Amino acid sequence: MIINATQIREGMVLNLENELYRVTWTMHRTPGKGNACMQTKLKHLINGKNMEQRFMSDERVEKADLETRDMQYMYEDPEGFVFMDNTDYEQISLSKSLIGEGAKYLIESTNYLVSLFNLEPVGIELPANVVLKVTYAPPEIRKATASSSLRPITVENGMTVLAPAFIKEGDNVRVNTETGDYIERVSS
Numbered sequence: 001m002i003i004n005a006t007q008i009r010e011g012m013v014l015n016l017e018n019e020l021y022r023v024t025w026t027m028h029r030t031p032g033k034g035n036a037c038m039q040t041k042l043k044h045l046i047n048g049k050n051m052e053q054r055f056m057s058d059e060r061v062e063k064a065d066l067e068t069r070d071m072q073y074m075y076e077d078p079e080g081f082v083f084m085d086n087t088d089y090e091q092i093s094l095s096k097s098l099i100g101e102g103a104k105y106l107i108e109s110t111n112y113l114v115s116l117f118n119l120e121p122v123g124i125e126l127p128a129n130v131v132l133k134v135t136y137a138p139p140e141i142r143k144a145t146a147s148s149s150l151r152p153i154t155v156e157n158g159m160t161v162l163a164p165a166f167i168k169e170g171d172n173v174r175v176n177t178e179t180g181d182y183i184e185r186v187s188s
Contacts, residue, residue: 001063005038005055007124012056012066013045013115013122018052020064020122043147045122048100067116069126073106081106083114083121094121097153104157105177126177130154134163134171141165150182 010015012023021042030036036057043050050111055061071083071092080095094114096103098121105126106112115127134157149163153173161175163182174183 001065002060004057005061005065006036006057007053007060007175008038008040008061013066013117014042016042017062017063020117021051021053022123024050041150046098048097064117066122067119068113069116070111070113071114073108074110076103076106083112086111092121094124101125102177104159105130105175127180129174129176129183131174132159133174134167134169134173137163137167137171140168 005167006028008023008026010023010026014021014023021039021044024043025041027039027075028036028165029039036054038057040053040055041050044052045170051169064097070086072086074084074091076082078091080093081099082091082093092114099106102124107130112127115125116119134153135156136154138151138153149165151165152166153159153163154160155173155175159175159180159184161180163173167173167182167185175181176183
């Protein structure tokens with residue numbers, strides 16, 4: 001779909017010279033002299049490289065036609081991560097470079113939205129947060145200060161998260177997938 005450059009928004013995927021880029025930031029600039037333009041920051045969907053691109057406001061760009069499918073994460077193999085389509089039970093493998101840092105938030109038997117371009121996987125949408133089990137928490141120090149101090153804990157995916165002192169081994173905690181920060185303790 002061809003759109004005007006002024007219609008570019010964050011989160012869109014653009015097809016520039018047969019390469020797919022996700023728009024991560026936009027700013028419509030209207031200088032006192034000269035033509036208005038759309039300043040953007042783009043992230044390549046396959047290799048993850050960032051670039052800045054300026055589009056003149058009268059320029060036309062191609063918005064990529066992505067198909068999104070609900071798929072269940074099955075397991076990790078040497079080639080990448082195997083997902084099963086919930087409609088036709090077909091399995092596909094997503095490369096480790098495609099998922100990147102988001103791989104630590106993949107939980108077996110959980111559904112994720114996978115983006116496809118011409119039936120090829122180009123991205124995955126992680127939930128805003130995930131619930132993980134605490135595998136290690138240092139013992140709580142009795143009679144410590146009453147202020148809420150954070151301490152490092154380890155969760156089931158091997159990540160270290162800063163959490164309040166009342167979190168114990170075996171607790172479930174909610175973690176933000178964008179920042180890796182502790183959100184709250186979740187009752188079992």
